[in-house]
Amino acid sequence: EKNHNRNSRGALIVLEGLDRSGKTSQSSKLLSYLEGQGYSVESWRFPDRNTGVGQMISSYLANKSQLDDHAIHLLFSANRWEKRSLMETKLRSGTTLIVDRYSYSGVAFSSAKGLNIEWCKAPEMGLLAPDLVLYLDIPPEKAAERGGYGGERYEQLEFQKKVAQSYQLLHDASWKIIDACLPIEDVEMQLRETVLDCVMTCQEGKSLSLLWS
Numbered sequence: 001e002k003n004h005n006r007n008s009r010g011a012l013i014v015l016e017g018l019d020r021s022g023k024t025s026q027s028s029k030l031l032s033y034l035e036g037q038g039y040s041v042e043s044w045r046f047p048d049r050n051t052g053v054g055q056m057i058s059s060y061l062a063n064k065s066q067l068d069d070h071a072i073h074l075l076f077s078a079n080r081w082e083k084r085s086l087m088e089t090k091l092r093s094g095t096t097l098i099v100d101r102y103s104y105s106g107v108a109f110s111s112a113k114g115l116n117i118e119w120c121k122a123p124e125m126g127l128l129a130p131d132l133v134l135y136l137d138i139p140p141e142k143a144a145e146r147g148g149y150g151g152e153r154y155e156q157l158e159f160q161k162k163v164a165q166s167y168q169l170l171h172d173a174s175w176k177i178i179d180a181c182l183p184i185e186d187v188e189m190q191l192r193e194t195v196l197d198c199v200m201t202c203q204e205g206k207s208l209s210l211l212w213s
């Protein structure tokens with residue numbers, strides 16, 4: 001374990017992007033990479049479909065239930081809030097978290113439906129701010145070709161184009177844009193150095209902050 005300094009904390013690293021941009025593939029690669037480097041690291045994802053709230057979200061995404069756009073937005077947010085204190089405990093104890101989707105997905109997908117962006121951001125305020133957001137950038141047409149969209153609610157080209165536009169409004173200093181059209185191994189190489197830098201900066205004492213700052 002490389003966490004010799006007892007005050008050192010883990011990094012909160014988020015992967016964002018359109019459906020099929022490669023987030024899940026890269027999460028598992030980063031997990032193995034950081035473990036191999038001797039770091040304490042876990043891979044998380046949102047929605048976390050294992051909780052009661054997560055099961056409601058999963059049923060909605062599978063088109064097995066209908067919900068008002070505002071109601072499902074708040075459920076996605078609640079699903080992050082129910083994991084917030086565990087997230088902080090893990091980070092403070094020195095574990096780095098690689099998180100597949102976070103508040104940016106929440107805002108990008110709901111505002112792509114036409115909900116007011118400030119309204120969408122409000123319930124996310126006070127959640128932990130990521131130290132690094134890796135945005136896997138891919139044209140919607142190209143993402144749609146990958147493995148074919150399954151039956152989930154948002155897996156439609158026209159909607160994904162709107163989501164891509166919404167994401168554009170959310171960039172901040174924590175974002176790094178990654179060319180996700182390259183082969184899987186090349187995308188991974190782009191991520192490694194950035195992630196390692198981030199983990200070391202957090203170990204050296206960078207403090208945790210809150211959304212949206």
Ligand code: T5A
Pocket residue numbers: 017018019020021022023024025026046047061076077100101102103105106107109110146147154155180181182183184185187
């Ligand atoms: N949502 C989510 C909200 O509306 N609000 C919220 O608050 C949150 C958190 C569920 C949906 O919920 C929405 C967003 C989503 O629509 P999900 O369960 O994470 O989100 O589902 P997806 O993101 O759609 O997961 P996918 O599996 O489709 O996409 P990934 O994880 O980005 O892609 P991945 O790694 O599974 O790869 C997809 C395919 O492409 C290939 C892979 O082998 C796989 O077949 N691939 C590549 N092919 C060529 N080159 C590469 N570089 C490749 N990388 C991967």
Ligand code: NA
Pocket residue numbers: 023024100
């Ligand atoms: Na995924």
